[in-house]
């Protein structure tokens with residue numbers, strides 16, 4: 001009799017622990033549910049956006065308005081793609097960073113002088129570090 005009284009509470013404790021660890025495992029799976037394909041698609045956009053960003057700045061420096069405008073449009077398209085990605089993930093701050101970069105690139109494409117292009121592009125600069133701090137872990141994601 002003494003023994004059976006002791007077993008009952010232990011069983012309850014073990015079951016509770018099993019349930020808890022099951023939910024922890026399920027939660028971890030949900031948090032890291034980003035597929036390799038999604039990362040590859042995103043990286044394609046990120047690389048295109050970063051390369052276009054560099055190309056716009058270089059072209060502005062060379063006073064090549066035609067190339068600068070064309071690259072600014074490529075940059076806007078890439079960051080719009082990233083905004084859509086973060087929207088699908090329900091991460092509004094990510095959407096905001098990407099949309100800010102896209103809007104700056106569009107404004108730069110519409111500007112006519114190198115000075116105006118540089119000024120229009122300026123807000124995009126802060127979005128790189130802002131978004132990376134929250135979501136980038138080297139060439140992978142964090143926080144998604």
Ligand code: HEC
Pocket residue numbers: 039042043044046047049050053082086094095097098101124125127128129131132135136137138139140141142
């Ligand atoms: C909306 C969020 C966001 C913004 C804005 C953003 N990045 Fe990123 N970036 C990421 C994430 C997330 C990664 C990690 C995943 C990856 O590498 O694809 C990354 C990775 C990178 C990489 C490494 C790519 C690779 O995998 O080889 C470069 C380069 C980069 N970003 C440049 C930039 C530059 C330059 C800007 C600003 C003009 C910028 N990023 C703006 C989210 C962002």
